[in-house]
Amino acid sequence: MRVFRLLFLVCWPWFATFANAEKVTIAAAADLKFAMDEIVSAFKSTNPGADVGVVYGSSGNFYTQLKQGAPYDLFFSADIAYPRDLVNSGLAASEVKPYAFGRIVLWSASLDASRMTLESLTDPKITRIAIANPKHAPYGQRAEEALRSAGLWEKIEPKLVYGENIAQTAQFVQTGNAQVGIIALSLAVSPELASKGGYWLVPENLHQPLEQGYVITKRAENNALARRFADYIAGKDARAIMIKYGFVLPGEIAGS
């Protein structure tokens, strides 16, 4: 009997974590990495005891997972099309709300990208350029659009390497394996990347707007914490953090 009691005591914390009702898991596009971390810690400071976890990754990947019943309560997508599709499929518990417009930049860890333009990418000294995979990553699609609008796609395509998502694209550049990359502004201004090289903002008239949106999933229909966090994102504090990371917010003018 004592063995069982001991076993129960040892296992208690394990089961106890399931019993915690106040918990929310967020699936967030990789470009939100730094901004969302800051927002979550700000949210926690005003909501002590709230258990908020964030998973970063590719929006397309999250979308596929959510379709298969992945346990995320909130979905922040780099492309608003994905959450809209979830609403149409009846897998959402809220309307889709836009939270920001994403911007793309040229960024390099070894060169001064702030003096570059897209034309600079044709320089033969630049042999490797990283972009996110345009096939499924929203930032990659905007990068391709911008290069096409600038009439550079055919020249530059042979130099391209494709990141799985925007964070891996940045990592290819950060490790120097690609000299330049087209990445999210929100990553380029983050403390980790801002210390190196520099960035050049790609004019937004060269690509479709990258409208980003979020939604509460079906699973979190009765999760009060999820709703509180969704409201917090629309609030003043969260918006200030988003602006700090270069996101253009709905209802504001771009290009600060």
Next chain:
Amino acid sequence: MDILLSDSDVRSLWLTARLAGTVTIILLLVGTPIAWWLARTRARWKGAIGAVVALPLVLPPSVLGFYLLLAMGPSGPVGKVTQVLGLGLLPFTFWGLVVASAFYSLPFMVQPLQTAFEAIGERPLEVAATLRASPLDAFFTVAVPLALPGFLTASILTFTHTVGEFGVVLMIGGNLPGVTRVASVQIYDHVQALEYAEAHRLAAVMLIFSFLVLLALYAWRPNLKKAS
């Protein structure tokens, strides 16, 4: 095939086969002496070398991919060497994948070979020596023929394991069509792009291929035991 699979799918399959074939040949050349040494040495650091060879069995591909990306990058030790040699940088190239896959599949070549060499024992080589065969001569005329089943098993396992590789390729490949976009990555891309039908078709090809190879291997091994 063309009716079912798109050009880029076929290209990814061909690339996969080329990568797996190249890695198998390179590992036959590199893994055989390692396996031979491990099977016969009494050196104290045999254990350490054996453990290093076996590391990829337990290491997550992300660890290997991360270190390879850093090592082969412009400021990494391997990257510096390849640049000095005029080979450029290895990430995002076919040969970069070959190097990474060779590390990743090394235990699948070395371990079956080591077992095969150990099973031969000292005696046949001693006999060969008393029949005037130099150690190298004895290796090729006695050890290799006796270890032939081991060579076949090791080659098949290495080939199929390289075909099944995904994580390391994703981390250092850069997803270049015809260069680093192997079938496993191509399937991943299809899934990411919500092209489930395409993903299904390519995945089915991989599934059938892997099953047939393993079926051949397992059907052939019992026969081998009966014969010996």
Next chain:
Amino acid sequence: MENIQACFRLNLPSFRLDVDLDVPARGVTAFFGPSGSGKTTLLRCTAGLERAPEGRLTVAGEVWQDAHHWIPTHKRPLGYVFQEASLFPHITVLGNLRYGRRRISDAARVSVDQAIELLGIGHLLERRPERLSGGERQRVAIARALAVNPRLLLMDEPLAALDLKRKQEILPYLERLHAELEIPVFYVSHSPDEVGRLADHLVVMEAGRVLASGPLAETLARLDLPIRLGEDAGAILDATVGTVDKPWHLMRLDFSGGSLWARDSGLPIGHRVRVRVLARDVSLADQLGHSSIQNVLDGRVDAISEDEHPGLALVRLQVGEAMFLARLTKRAASSLGLKVGKKLWVQVKSVALLQ
């Protein structure tokens, strides 16, 4: 005369070898001793399969190992027959025979064909080793070792893994080898019967050391050796068939010191044979009477020693130039008044023909 000089000192965790030998580079030298006495290790050192850190080996004037030279196994002109045949399983019998042959350049005393004929394996050439009997395999292994034209043939208990019937199958081939080839042989064995049949020279080993080394008959008749072969203690004689007594089915075997009658085995007159007379089959008498024992020789006590049992004594007798051993109780020895130099009748009850 050309000799083989072997001196090895080897310290292994569980075993020590310390030998210094000088044996003739012709005929069969048998290494005899209990298991663990170092016979096989000595053979391996001779072949270069084991490297004794301190060693010197000269074969017929050629240095194979000393402080400055080390010839690796594959460059030593030797043949080696292992206890298990150890044929290469992936090639045919003929492939096995040719394996070593292809790797030698010098003109051979023994051709592959001759080796095939000598060992009687002509009908097996296309077979795979797995389809041979144990005895056939060992014959192929011996032929394979001969085909490399060895200047020294090393045989490590080549019959030990075989049952009695297979041994009987192979022994005649070994005797032919002995009789027809000029190759010196090191033959490791713990079978007194094999040693008696094949050896010219005997090296007795124990615990990594050489206890005795000398011509076979002389060494076997030594009384100071702790290994006396137990029930098999006895003397070896080389003799010739002198005459045959057809009506009684007997033949007379003449040796240097007398003659013995044995059962007629159909051998021609003048044929050389080797016989063994066991100590337990020899009795002694100080006067002649009527007896069933037909073989009575004139001998002289050469030495007396303790036997394994406290009630027994082992007596060595000189008959002409030959030596006999006799085993008798100490009481019998005492009543006969045995002492060295005493002349006696040596009565031999039974003679075993070894070849």
